[in-house]
Amino acid sequence: MRYRRVKGTRDILPHEAEARRGLESQVHEQLSKAGFLPILTPTFEYYELYQRSTGESSDIVTKEMYRFQDMGGRDLALRPEGTPSVMRAVLENRLKIPIRLWYVMPMFRQDKPQKGRYREHTQVGVEVIGEAEPQADIELIKLGFDLFTLMGIKGMFLELNTIGCRECRSGYTEQLTGFLKEHHDELCADCKVRMNRNPLRVFDCKVASCQSILKQAPSQRDHLCSACIEHFDAVKAGLERFSIPYEENERLVRGLDYYSRTVIEFKSSTLGAQDTVCGGGRYDYLMGELGGPPTAAVGFAFGVERALLASRGEGIFEFNQSSIPLLLLPLGDEAKVYSLELLFKLREAGIGVQAEFRSGNLSKQLKRANTRNACKVLIIGENEIASGKFILRDMQTGDQQEVGFDELLNLFCSAKGQSC
Numbered sequence: 001m002r003y004r005r006v007k008g009t010r011d012i013l014p015h016e017a018e019a020r021r022g023l024e025s026q027v028h029e030q031l032s033k034a035g036f037l038p039i040l041t042p043t044f045e046y047y048e049l050y051q052r053s054t055g056e057s058s059d060i061v062t063k064e065m066y067r068f069q070d071m072g073g074r075d076l077a078l079r080p081e082g083t084p085s086v087m088r089a090v091l092e093n094r095l096k097i098p099i100r101l102w103y104v105m106p107m108f109r110q111d112k113p114q115k116g117r118y119r120e121h122t123q124v125g126v127e128v129i130g131e132a133e134p135q136a137d138i139e140l141i142k143l144g145f146d147l148f149t150l151m152g153i154k155g156m157f158l159e160l161n162t163i164g165c166r167e168c169r170s171g172y173t174e175q176l177t178g179f180l181k182e183h184h185d186e187l188c189a190d191c192k193v194r195m196n197r198n199p200l201r202v203f204d205c206k207v208a209s210c211q212s213i214l215k216q217a218p219s220q221r222d223h224l225c226s227a228c229i230e231h232f233d234a235v236k237a238g239l240e241r242f243s244i245p246y247e248e249n250e251r252l253v254r255g256l257d258y259y260s261r262t263v264i265e266f267k268s269s270t271l272g273a274q275d276t277v278c279g280g281g282r283y284d285y286l287m288g289e290l291g292g293p294p295t296a297a298v299g300f301a302f303g304v305e306r307a308l309l310a311s312r313g314e315g316i317f318e319f320n321q322s323s324i325p326l327l328l329l330p331l332g333d334e335a336k337v338y339s340l341e342l343l344f345k346l347r348e349a350g351i352g353v354q355a356e357f358r359s360g361n362l363s364k365q366l367k368r369a370n371t372r373n374a375c376k377v378l379i380i381g382e383n384e385i386a387s388g389k390f391i392l393r394d395m396q397t398g399d400q401q402e403v404g405f406d407e408l409l410n411l412f413c414s415a416k417g418q419s420c
């Protein structure tokens with residue numbers, strides 16, 4: 001019996017791995033220009049960190065976390081999302097605030113595998129820590145918008161909402177709870193729990209009957225305090241000024257406890273029912289929850305798999321099937337030894353070159369060169385070693401020419417050795 005990968009995990013094969021590297025370097029370049037510094041945190045943390053920050057009532061903590069005990073009896077969890085551990089790291093290492101950080105790290109959630117979502121998946125996250133002004137929200141949204149445009153995400157649109165602050169949310173929560181109590185019997189089992197723990201969460205419910213009840217739910221708009229209204233109006237005015245199209249969605253709440261005010265989701269119409277590419281917003285209360293000083297923050301995160309899915313076939317992710325620009329074909333044992341020396345010299349000169357060390361006559365070696373997708377081959381036999389002149393053959397046209405080492409360098413260095 002052969003081993004198989006665990007359900008919900010996947011192998012990222014060279015073709016896609018290459019595309020991911022392209023995406024990550026694009027992201028890195030754009031974020032560096034905006035002053036974001038990279039950060040990496042451990043793959044596992046104390047369970048309590050997520051319980052405290054992501055929240056005891058969240059689906060992530062109650063249903064989806066990989067929670068385990070190590071041999072020292074520590075209660076640990078594989079990282080289900082990046083923000084809590086990044087904020088923990090900022091606090092623990094006393095990083096100076098304000099600071100802008102970004103990461104690309106694997107996340108682990110044991111939820112139902114669905115299109116573009118896996119139990120281990122890679123997220124890019126962006127955190128602006130210590131900036132409370134609406135301009136920070138606008139800058140961040142514009143950054144995301146430009147990034148996804150650059151990546152070629154198709155059918156992209158932005159949804160926007162505000163969930164107010166602690167002061168103005170409590171009045172609304174009370175009214176919402178009253179409404180939910182009236183409809184208690186019609187709600188799904190999860191929503192009955194949410195109703196008591198964190199009523200706003202009911203808006204995350206995917207059950208159709210709950211969603212239709214919630215259409216009549218009271219609106220949070222009527223409860224916002226003047227500071228929250230002012231903040232939201234400033235964000236919207238900014239988006240309009242910089243021509244970033246958005247739709248207001250009053251039901252957009254995000255499933256995490258630490259969010260406040262601005263909530264955003266970038267979606268793609270190509271992804272079907274699970275159309276969210278990127279989620280984010282303000283989390284002004286998180287640092288305080290983790291025992292730090294009250295610190296405003298705003299950020300977003302997106303799954304690399306989903307972003308690739310929503311942009312497949314566009315611009316930066318296209319690349320040629322891997323080919324070997326130059327393949328050395330030694331004929332005989334002496335030539336093999338010589339080829340190795342030549343290989344290192346050429347590579348030192350910056351040429352992308354490999355060698356075929358299996359034994360065989362010329363026709364067999366040429367066949368192998370074809371299978372390996374070589375652009376050009378250099379044939380090296382006893383005579384060639386003696387004269388220092390080799391036969392360079394173009395595998396597509398079959399053209400051959402005699403070249404010395406220096407000529408070879410010139411030929412490949414001028415073409416950077418990459419073109420076929």
Ligand SMILES: [Zn+2]
Nearest residue numbers: 165168225228
């Ligand atoms: Zn408020």
Ligand SMILES: [Zn+2]
Nearest residue numbers: 188191205210
């Ligand atoms: Zn429900």
